[in-house]
Amino acid sequence: MPVNLTAPDPATLLPVPGVRLGVTMAGVRKANRRDLTVIALDEGAAVAGVFTTNRFCAAPVQVCREHLAAGAAIRALVINTGNANAGTGADGLARARQTCEALAGLIGCQPQQVLPFSTGVIMETLPVDRIAAGLPGALAALQPANWGEAAAGIMTTDTLPKAASRRITLGGVPVTLTGISKGAGMIRPNMATMLGFVATDANIAPALLQPLVKEAADASFNRITIDGDTSTNDCFLLIASRQAQHAEITSLDSADAKTLRDALIALSQELAQAIVRDGEGATKFIAITIEGGRDEAECKLAAYAIAHSPLVKTAFFASDPNLGRILAAVGYAGITDLDQGLIDLHLDDVHVVTRGGRRPEYREEDGQRVMKQSEITIRVGLNRGTASATVWTCDLSHDYVTINADYRS
Amino acid sequence: MPVNLTAPDPATLLPVPGVRLGVTMAGVRKANRRDLTVIALDEGAAVAGVFTTNRFCAAPVQVCREHLAAGAAIRALVINTGNANAGTGADGLARARQTCEALAGLIGCQPQQVLPFSTGVIMETLPVDRIAAGLPGALAALQPANWGEAAAGIMTTDTLPKAASRRITLGGVPVTLTGISKGAGMIRPNMATMLGFVATDANIAPALLQPLVKEAADASFNRITIDGDTSTNDCFLLIASRQAQHAEITSLDSADAKTLRDALIALSQELAQAIVRDGEGATKFIAITIEGGRDEAECKLAAYAIAHSPLVKTAFFASDPNLGRILAAVGYAGITDLDQGLIDLHLDDVHVVTRGGRRPEYREEDGQRVMKQSEITIRVGLNRGTASATVWTCDLSHDYVTINADYRS
CATH class of the missing domain: 3.60.70.12 (L-amino peptidase D-ALA esterase/amidase)
Structure with missing residues (x-):
C-alpha cells in the first residue's frame, strides 16, 4: 500500500x-x-x-x-x-x-x-x-x-x-x-x-x-x-x-x-x-532533518544512518516510540567528534531529547501519537553549527521481506 | 530458531x-x-x-x-x-x-x-x-x-x-x-x-x-x-x-x-x-570472504556491503539465488576504482560469475542447492591484489521484523 x-x-x-x-x-x-x-x-x-x-x-x-x-x-x-x-x-x-x-x-x-x-x-x-x-x-x-x-x-x-x-x-x-x-x-x-x-x-x-x-x-x-x-x-x-x-x-x-x-x-x-x-512494503513516509551540523556532509551522514537503520525502520512500522534507536544511529553515523551531550530530538512537534537525554516532560503517549501517523518528521539537532540536510525514507515492514523474498518467482 | x-x-x-x-x-x-x-x-x-x-x-x-x-x-x-x-x-x-x-x-x-x-x-x-x-x-x-x-x-x-x-x-x-x-x-x-x-x-x-x-x-x-x-x-x-x-x-x-x-x-x-x-530471526549463517583485494580495508568494505544489503539478506532467507544482488552490493561498497570486469563470485563450490558476468556453465539449480543450506560461504574475488577478509552474518527474515516491531511490548 x-x-x-x-x-x-x-x-x-x-x-x-x-x-x-x-x-x-x-x-x-x-x-x-x-x-x-x-x-x-x-x-x-x-x-x-x-x-x-x-x-x-x-x-x-x-x-x-x-x-x-x-x-x-x-x-x-x-x-x-x-x-x-x-x-x-x-x-x-x-x-x-x-x-x-x-x-x-x-x-x-x-x-x-x-x-x-x-x-x-x-x-x-x-x-x-x-x-x-x-x-x-x-x-x-x-x-x-x-x-x-x-x-x-x-x-x-x-x-x-x-x-x-x-x-x-x-x-x-x-x-x-x-x-x-x-x-x-x-x-x-x-x-x-x-x-x-x-x-x-x-x-x-x-x-x-x-x-x-x-x-x-x-x-x-x-x-x-x-x-x-x-x-x-x-x-x-x-x-x-x-x-x-x-x-x-x-x-x-x-x-x-x-x-x-x-x-x-x-x-x-x-x-x-x-x-x-511506493517503497516496497512501506506504510509510513518519514522525513529526516538534521540541523545544527558543521557542514551538510555530516548532516547527511546522520540522516542516512537513521534512514538505513533496520531497528529504527521496524520501530516506525510498529508505531513504537523506541526512540533510543534513533540516538544510537546518530551515534554510529561516523561523526567522530560528536558530543552526545548536545543532541536534541523532535518527533514532529514533540520534543523528546535534550542534551543527549530524555526530557523529563516527554510523555510516551505523545511519541506514540506521532508514530501512528503516516507522515512523520524526525528532527535531530546536533547543536554544533548551522548546516542542515533532509532525506526521505520509509519504514521496514513484513511486506518488504515478502516482496524481496519472492521477487523472481 | x-x-x-x-x-x-x-x-x-x-x-x-x-x-x-x-x-x-x-x-x-x-x-x-x-x-x-x-x-x-x-x-x-x-x-x-x-x-x-x-x-x-x-x-x-x-x-x-x-x-x-x-x-x-x-x-x-x-x-x-x-x-x-x-x-x-x-x-x-x-x-x-x-x-x-x-x-x-x-x-x-x-x-x-x-x-x-x-x-x-x-x-x-x-x-x-x-x-x-x-x-x-x-x-x-x-x-x-x-x-x-x-x-x-x-x-x-x-x-x-x-x-x-x-x-x-x-x-x-x-x-x-x-x-x-x-x-x-x-x-x-x-x-x-x-x-x-x-x-x-x-x-x-x-x-x-x-x-x-x-x-x-x-x-x-x-x-x-x-x-x-x-x-x-x-x-x-x-x-x-x-x-x-x-x-x-x-x-x-x-x-x-x-x-x-x-x-x-x-x-x-x-x-x-x-x-x-542466534541473530534475530536468523535462518542461515553466512560467511562472506573477499579475496584479491589491494588491502584488508577494501575487502571489509565489500564484505560489509554484502552483509548489510537487505536485498541480499532477503534473497538468502528465500533460498533464491538472485545473486546479482551480491554484485550490486560489491559495486556500491565504496571501492571507487573497482573494475567490474575482474570480478569472480563463488557460492560455496559453485562458480557463478567470472570477469563480472554470469558464467555460461553456471546453472541456477546449483546456486539453489547451496542457498538451501543453513551454512553458506559467499566468496568474491576482486583480482587486484592479495589481501582478504571474512565477515559473518545471517539472513533477514519475517521474524527479524516481528521481533523488532515487538521488542518493547
Whole structure:
C-alpha cells in the first residue's frame, strides 16, 4: 500500500512539445506486459543525465555515458523492464549496443544518438532479439500525450505509476516540465535513481543542462533511500526540446533560469518522494532533518544512518516510540567528534531529547501519537553549527521481506 | 530458531581460578527475571577491554573507560539487563556511578575498582535502587562454576546462552580460558559487541592484555553483523586472574603468548559467531570472504556491503539465488576504482560469475542447492591484489521484523 500516493490523473500530465512516447509489449521476461518504452526527441533537443555510482553499473549505463560523451544529438531513448542487463560482462555491453543499433536503423539516425535503459533482474542475458522485434510497435504508438503510459511502462515492483507536470512562464511564454520515475526497492540513489526522466520545452543552452540535472538530482533523488541498496542501473535524465518561443536561457544566474530550476527541483522532489511513498512494503513516509551540523556532509551522514537503520525502520512500522534507536544511529553515523551531550530530538512537534537525554516532560503517549501517523518528521539537532540536510525514507515492514523474498518467482 | 547453535553443555564450561560469578533477580525491567550478574575477581587480576565506537555510547561504557583508565585493580563487574542506560544524559552517568558505589561498599573496595555494564532498552532511567537492592543476592550466589548461569543472566533477545571454554598448556601448566557473550540484534560491533567477557588464569603481564583483547576483537566480534546497527553498549572484556603457576608471559612474541593468543581468538570467534547464529530471526549463517583485494580495508568494505544489503539478506532467507544482488552490493561498497570486469563470485563450490558476468556453465539449480543450506560461504574475488577478509552474518527474515516491531511490548 503506497503511503499517500495515488496514480497520476492523466489530465494533469502535460505533453512537452518535441517529445513523443510509445509503449508496447515485447515479452522481455514475461508475456503480456507493457515492458518496452521508446521516447523520441525532435531535432534540436538537448539531453543531460546523472548515473549510478555503483561500480557494477549496468551495460546500458555504460553505453549511455559513452553516447552522451560522444556529443551527437540524442534522438531517442529506449527503456526495457524485466531485465537490468547488469552483471552481464562484455556480452551485456554488446547487447545494449545492439538495442541502440536496432532503434537507430528504424528511425534513421546513428546508434550513438540513442540512449538505452534497462531495469529488472540482474545477471540475466538481455533478450535483444525480442526487444528489437518490439521496437516497431513502440514507434507506431508514439504520441506526445503518452506520459501516463510511459510511467506505467517502466514500472517493475512499483505498485503505482509515478508522473507529474509543472507549468511555468519564461520570457512571457508558457513552458512545460513533465517527468516520470520508477523504483520501489534497491533504492539508495547515489547520483540519481533508476529511472527518472524529466522533459521540458524550455529553450535553454545545452551546456546548462548538466549542472541543472546535477542540482535537481542532489535535491531530490539523491535524498531518498528505501533499503540502502544503490542500484546498478540508476539514471536520472533531463531532456530539453528547446521548442518554447522565449529567448534562449544562457546563464544559470538569470531570473528565467531560477524559475526553471525551482520548478525542476520541485518536480524532481515530487517524483523522488513518490518512489519512497511506493517503497516496497512501506506504510509510513518519514522525513529526516538534521540541523545544527558543521557542514551538510555530516548532516547527511546522520540522516542516512537513521534512514538505513533496520531497528529504527521496524520501530516506525510498529508505531513504537523506541526512540533510543534513533540516538544510537546518530551515534554510529561516523561523526567522530560528536558530543552526545548536545543532541536534541523532535518527533514532529514533540520534543523528546535534550542534551543527549530524555526530557523529563516527554510523555510516551505523545511519541506514540506521532508514530501512528503516516507522515512523520524526525528532527535531530546536533547543536554544533548551522548546516542542515533532509532525506526521505520509509519504514521496514513484513511486506518488504515478502516482496524481496519472492521477487523472481 | 538459532542456526546450528545449542545451549552450552555445563560440563564443558571450565571454571577459571580467581573468577567467581553470581546471578540474581533484581526486577530491573520485569519481575522474576535473572537480570543482575556480578563477576568477582581475586586480587592480582588484570583486565582490558574494547568498547563501542558509537558516539552515543551508554553511561556504563563511559564509566568503564574512566575506571580502566584510572588504573586501580578491578575487583568486580556488575551487569544488568532490561535497561541499557544509554541516551540518559548526565543523570544516567550518575546512576552508573551509584551502581559502582553500591557494589564497592558491599565488597570493600573503591568504586573505581568496579566496572558497570548495562544492556536493554535505550533512553529509559536505570532503576539503580532496585539494582543496589539485588546486589547482596548476587554476591551470595558467587561461585567459580557459574559461567552457564552468567551466560543466561546477560541475555536479552537472545534465545540461547552463549559460552565456551578452551584449555591450553603454558610452560607445562594447564591454563583455562572461558568466555560468555550475548547479543542478537543491534549487532554491528565496531570495537566489540555487547557483551563479551573472556577470563583466563594465564599469568600474563597486565600490559599485554590490551593488545591481545584488541587483536581478538578484530578477528571475531569486529567481523560480525546482523543488522548493521552498532550498539551504544558494546563491550568485550578480557580478564586474566594470573593464578596459573607458569612463568609470567612478558612478550607477545613468545611461544606461550602465541598459544594463548590462538586460543583466545578461536574462543572469541566461537562466541562472536554464536551471536550471529542466534541473530534475530536468523535462518542461515553466512560467511562472506573477499579475496584479491589491494588491502584488508577494501575487502571489509565489500564484505560489509554484502552483509548489510537487505536485498541480499532477503534473497538468502528465500533460498533464491538472485545473486546479482551480491554484485550490486560489491559495486556500491565504496571501492571507487573497482573494475567490474575482474570480478569472480563463488557460492560455496559453485562458480557463478567470472570477469563480472554470469558464467555460461553456471546453472541456477546449483546456486539453489547451496542457498538451501543453513551454512553458506559467499566468496568474491576482486583480482587486484592479495589481501582478504571474512565477515559473518545471517539472513533477514519475517521474524527479524516481528521481533523488532515487538521488542518493547
